[in-house]
Amino acid sequence: MIQGAQPIQKIIAAQKRNEAIFRVVAIAAVAISLATLGALLFDAFSDGLRRLDWQFLTSFPSRKPERAGILAAIAGSFYVVSLTSAISIPLGIGAAVYLEEYAKNNRFNRMIEVNITNLAGVPSIIYGILGLELFVRMMKLDRSLMAGALTLSLLALPTVIISAREAIRTVPSSIRQAAYAVGATRWQTTRDHVLPLAFPGIMTGIILAISRAIGETAPLIMIGALTYVAFLPTGLDSPFTVMPIQIFNWVSRPQKGFFECAAAGIVVLLILTLMLNGLAIILRNYYQRKFSVRSL
């Protein structure tokens, strides 16, 4: 026994007590978040399921609630999110790779880092103002899909960059050294070893960023996305709407019928978001397993 130590039984009893308390707290935390999600789903589904049918999914908006549908908004959201991903994912990963693997630790780069971290906390409406000025007016993209996607890309980029950097940083430097020692260049090392190992972590950041982009309303309203769109987007320069805007529009109408449309719209938005997340998580887990210890 160490001199001055407490009796073993006493120490073990105290530890058991702490463990029990911790377990209760952890279970409570999980229960509260699950209950909130459950309440949200129940609320949306109980109002929305009645209205949710094939007609709703395949119709354009209408002045009559029973003939209104969400097709234009689904298509708009799909295009905007695809474009946003196509822009922000390669840019974000590229920036993260540069900052982690190439950039020297000088004042300029430290300033960039601090700014990116701060950008992640900027309210989305500010991005809307920037998008309006930069893309809609200066680049004359007007209220187009492209302007919307670029604006949302600005919003998604900081999250993608920060999480990709964190994922890249967790790759042990011994792996990099192993690659350099057999004559790999910096780029070969990054491409063949660092990025594959960082992939699951990068994926997590992308899921977060893109899920946020799907639900984002304010910046798109700011750049002037329409609320009444009776056609599918025809190209990058086409006007568009997205699901949250359509839902917002329905909620603000006085008729009871539109309230049901809004609830049904929320159900669709939730289901699509969950599906997208699910897909991303499957991808991430696949890669996690691929690089895990015992199987290959």
Next chain:
Amino acid sequence: MSQNLNAGDVCLKVEKFNAWYDQFHALKDINMDIRKNKVTAMIGPSGCGKSTLIRCFNRMNDFIPTFRQTGKILFEGNDLSDRFIDPVEVRIKVGMVFQKQNPFPKSIADNVTYGPKIMGVRQKSRLDAIVEESLRNAALWDEVKDKLKSSALSLSGGQQQRLCIARALAMQPDVLLLDEPCSALDPIATSKIEELIIQLKEKYTILIVTHNMQQAARVSDHTAYLYLGELIEYDETTKIFTAPAQKATEDYITGRMG
């Protein structure tokens, strides 16, 4: 300090070499000629700068931001730290096995073929031959020949270290840097590696860091004793181990210090 080593071509010439990590003076005024096709052992207490010095021979210290150096290391007549020397080319010619085993989290075969592949070897039969030859040389073939496709991380620590040796051998470098290659190995694997080292010096110039005096005595032709960043004594191994010129060397070897 005596430098009347066995005659022979100089492979690496270290001249007035100093190295720092930030303000910490890790290597102090090192001068030594490393002979071609010989095994040179580096011994010395922990933290004396053996790994630092061995990493200078393939520019691995480039990745440590706080690292600075002065002086020269000549390899094939060129200063390794010259601006127009491509570190990638240096590392292709000077292979390395690290103190801690660091296999890629890929299959056993992929670990060995990664270097040859980035060098442009594509032919499947050629790659297979490289895998077998390298693993045989690293005394690992018999243990893994039936599971070349399984993850390198499923191997034991000692097997992983031999895989790292195989990975370095697959590049067929001119110089092989071994930083305590046997510290994770059992006596059988160790003696296999030692045999390999003796056999490899026909083709390669080998530098080995070791804490095992018997190992230094068994495999090396020349031995360098480092202490606190200084090269205390550098001579033929037999001389170092039978009649060292410095008292400090003798104390270390006989275990009175370090």
